[in-house]
Amino acid sequence: MIHVLAVITAKPGMRDNILEHFRANMPAVHAEKGCIEYVPAIDAEGFPALYGPDTFVVIEKWETAADLKAHSASAHMAAYAAKTREMVANRAIHVLSPAA
Template sequence: MSLVHVVAVITTKPGQRAAVLKLFNANVPAVLAEDGCIAYEATIDTENAGPMQSAFGEDTFVVVEKWASMDALGAHARSAHMKEYGAKTKDMLADRKIHILSPAA
């Protein structure tokens, strides 16, 4: 399998989004340096997007990722820096949904 997209919807406990994003952003350089990482970015609701938007809310952020392969994504999930990030943030999270997607042919 080739190119893999990931959309991770992360909901923090109330008022914890900024703290989790600070830890996330500190981890980004290590993730971007991984073999097979093409893109890795946290995103939040765009203000004033109007009626076309279905907002996630103030305690949620969405990580948009692109990986060269499932093997690269698997190595990412097993990496020491991701395990450390997970341990630091686990008590601040309310929910996490990971969507792994492939390009439509």
């Protein structure tokens, strides 16, 4: 299994716009071969903010590295990137393997 944490920082005030496009793209991603989990997350209320109001984290789980690579090369991900490119200030993708 492959785990991915994608930390997406929007330009100020643009996070909700990016999340709107993200949510619209989720059904296509969930239908991909090997997708186990693909969800956005933001700082939980009532706890010290780690990421802040312009950042969200995508939590992903994929069956294989090949499935993740296919996801990255998919047409719907290219379309999502094109729609959101001007709204994104930074993104950091962390691809991880289980430590067990």
